Structure formats: structure tokens, C-alpha cells
Amino acid sequence: QLLESGGGLVEPGGSLRLSCAASGFTFSIYAMGWVRQAPGKGLEWVSSISGSGGSGDSYHTDSVRGRFSISRDNSRNTLYLQMNSLRAEDTAVYYCAKHYTTSPNNWFDPWGQGTLVTVSS
Amino acid sequence: ETVMTQSPATLSVSPRERATLSCRASQSVNTNLAWYQQKPGQAPRLLIYAASTRATGIPARFSGSGSGTEFTLTISSLQSEDFAVYYCQQYNDWWTFGQGTKVEIK
Numbered sequence: 001q002l003l004e005s006g007g008g009l010v011e012p013g014g015s016l017r018l019s020c021a022a023s024g025f026t027f028s029i030y031a032m033g034w035v036r037q038a039p040g041k042g043l044e045w046v047s048s049i050s051g052s053g054g055s056g057d058s059y060h061t062d063s064v065r066g067r068f069s070i071s072r073d074n075s076r077n078t079l080y081l082q083m084n085s086l087r088a089e090d091t092a093v094y095y096c097a098k099h100y101t102t103s104p105n106n107w108f109d110p111w112g113q114g115t116l117v118t119v120s121s
Numbered sequence: 122e123t124v125m126t127q128s129p130a131t132l133s134v135s136p137r138e139r140a141t142l143s144c145r146a147s148q149s150v151n152t153n154l155a156w157y158q159q160k161p162g163q164a165p166r167l168l169i170y171a172a173s174t175r176a177t178g179i180p181a182r183f184s185g186s187g188s189g190t191e192f193t194l195t196i197s198s199l200q201s202e203d204f205a206v207y208y209c210q211q212y213n214d215w216w217t218f219g220q221g222t223k224v225e226i227k
Contacts, residue, residue, distance in 0.1 A: 033216070035165075043157075043165065043208055045216035059215065095164055106212050107155035109167035109176060 002096045007115030020079040020096030028074035031104035036092035051102035086119045127219035133227040140196040142222045144209035149189045153213035156194045160205045
């Protein structure tokens with residue numbers, strides 16, 4: 001099970017940290033990712049991180065690179081997404097999702113229920 | 122970036138009829154392709170991975186096929202619970218999703 005938290009309303013230029021608490025599986029051996037969905041739109045991959053979470057094992061889509069940072073605390077079974085310099089176009093439901101293996105080069109299953117981030121003044 | 126294009130955008134189908142959804146990649150993704158189902162207000166659910174392998178618990182009426190750049194999701198006999206939006210996703214070259222196909226009741 002994956003449970004996201006941390007979403008809310010934030011002004012443009014602000015910051016927010018999302019969390020995803022995992023249970024029911026051995027968190028540390030699976031890569032994890034974030035996928036977002038703007039209101040009424042499709043799915044967009046945002047970030048992924050390997051099971052070990054090493055500094056060279058995280059990936060971000062171009063539109064968020066340098067602003068967002070994915071990380072994980074395997075001792076707490078928790079995934080994070082630190083979002084800085086937020087823009088209106090970052091408004092979306094953010095889903096946490098588990099990859100199939102310790103490496104993220106595969107599909108997402110399962111997904112959390114999502115947390116809504118709204119960037120507006 | 123590998124761009125995924127799904128067609129049609131909307132598919133109107135009667136219950137118990139067959140639905141065929143298409144997904145095209147801008148470059149070869151081999152068989153590194155997944156399909157997801159999303160109902161309103163819900164998170165996506167994995168249906169198919171590796172282009173043709175059904176995920177755990179997915180009914181046999183769902184089948185996937187294709188390789189390279191052309192892929193198909195077939196629902197052999199639509200049930201009421203199958204009316205939803207379907208997304209393809211490639212994981213050969215980073216991760217990208219198609220824009221979705223909405224399957225609606227005819």
C-alpha cells in the first residue's frame with residue numbers, strides 16, 4: 001500500500017515536500033517513482049529513484065530537473081519529492097508508484113491514491 | 122524523448138462488444154510497454170506489461186500485443202466496469218505515457 005501526503009495550495013515560487021508511506025512490501029528493494037496528472041489531463045512521469053537511492057540513481061523529467069528532487073528513507077519506508085520554485089503548470093495530482101524491480105527501468109505497480117498540489121496566488 | 126501516440130482519443134463501444142486500442146511509439150521500444158486503466162477519481166491500475174503479459178488479477182478478456190513501435194490493447198467483450206481511460210507507457214527510454222483513450226458506452 002502507498003499513501004501520499006503533503007499536497008496543498010502553494011503560491012508560485014514556493015516549495016512543498018510530498019511524502020509517500022509504503023507498507024506491505026520490502027520497500028528498500030524496489031525502485032519508486034512519482035507520476036503527476038494535471039486536472040483533466042493525462043499522466044506525466046516526473047521522477048524515479050532506484051531501490052538503494054544513491055545520488056546517481058535518481059531521474060527527473062526535463063521540466064522539473066533542477067527544481068524537484070526525489071529521495072527516499074529506507075529506514076522509514078518513505079519516498080519523498082521536494083518541489084521548489086513551483087509554477088502554475090505544476091498543479092496536478094501527484095501519484096507515488098512502485099517499480100517492478102530495484103532498478104526503475106520498468107513499469108509502475110501499484111499506485112497510491114494521489115495528493116493534489118495546487119500552485120496559485 | 123520517445124513520444125507515445127494513442128488512437129482513437131475516444132472509442133464508443135456497446136457492452137459485450139470488442140474494443141481495440143492502439144498505441145504508437147516514435148521510435149522502437151522493443152516490448153518495453155505497459156497498459157493502465159484509470160477510472161474517474163481513481164489511481165491508474167496496471168493491466169499489461171512487457172507488451173503482452175497480464176498483470177496479477179487482470180481478467181483474460183484483456184490482451185496486449187505488438188513490438189517495436191506498434192502496440193494494441195484488446196478488450197474482447199466489454200463489461201460495464203471496463204468503461205474508463207486507458208494509457209500506454211513505454212519504459213525503454215526513460216518513461217513516457219500516451220495521451221489516453223477514453224472507452225465510453227455507445
